[in-house]
Amino acid sequence: MADPQHLVAPTYAIREAHDDDWPQIWSIIRDVITEQQTIAYDPGMSEHDAKQMWLLPAPARVVVAADGHRVAGTANMYANRPGPGSHIASGTLMVAEQARGTGVGRALTTDMIDWARRDGFAAIQFNAVVETNTAAVRLYESLGFVTLGTAPGAFRHPTRGAVGLRIMWLDL
Template identity: 40%
Template sequence: MKHDLGIRDAGIRDVTVRDVVIREIGADEFTRIWPIFGEVLTRGESYNYPPDLSMQRAQAMWTSPPYRSFIAESGAGEVLGCYKLGPNQLGRGDHVANASYMVAERAWGRGIGGALCEHSLAQARDAGFLAMQFNYVVSSNSAAVHLWQKHGFAIVGRVPGAFRHDTLGLVDVLVMHRML
């Protein structure tokens, strides 16, 4: 299955939600979202990335085809969050999308995560995906679990003790899915 996952012309895919602009970025703008990665890596609560992940490796994971990256900015240009979108699997599983989201701590509670999710679902539909699946939702991240459920995702699997949480120890990982 072919998906329209190429970089768009500037402005065509930009979306404004609650005074927040969500737009696609290329590898050349990745440095703008790198500080959010630092926050996430330091917390050690939600991503299985190694604590010493380099910016170059993160940039390659988030901006190399078939993946696309998006940024949420305030009207003043402040980076509030970001997400990555691409196929969950290659080959016979490429009709199912996967996305990863990060919200800057200073923007928590402002609806940024929900806006990113809504935007990603629209982008996935536009690209021809039929469903979206999250393979690795840390069960102790109750805000994320609740948000994804609010946006129509169901828990379809649980992997016991699959995440080494910095303060809680081993916690379960959820697999969440929804049709588009």
């Protein structure tokens, strides 16, 4: 008989991040930036610096995708720029390796879209989507994002060399 856990994808609750989530959030961030495949962050970033960068104060928002007590992904979202650019949202999301392909990225991105609409943003702009991160590109496109342009060779991929960074946009 088939294992029922393999028949149904886990259900992830998206909720505000709590202080006690940090160890799991840090584990995800550390793994993703060390891979150097999908995020243009310094792979040598310290935990202290990561915490300062990720846990942004309000009005920004930091969430986790949790399956029970296990954090499977995290996102932060904020105004893309201050002042005259503050009507456009942006954000970053990261998914734990073992949770990729299970709907965590979609759940986090959908939550970000809902948040941006609720808070009155006109659009969402992702500033640096690595073009070889095809899972993310396909996900964002399936949710209505378009590529405005690509900065060629702007990301040093560890195995593919210099690849482009896409600027992706969603009108709200």
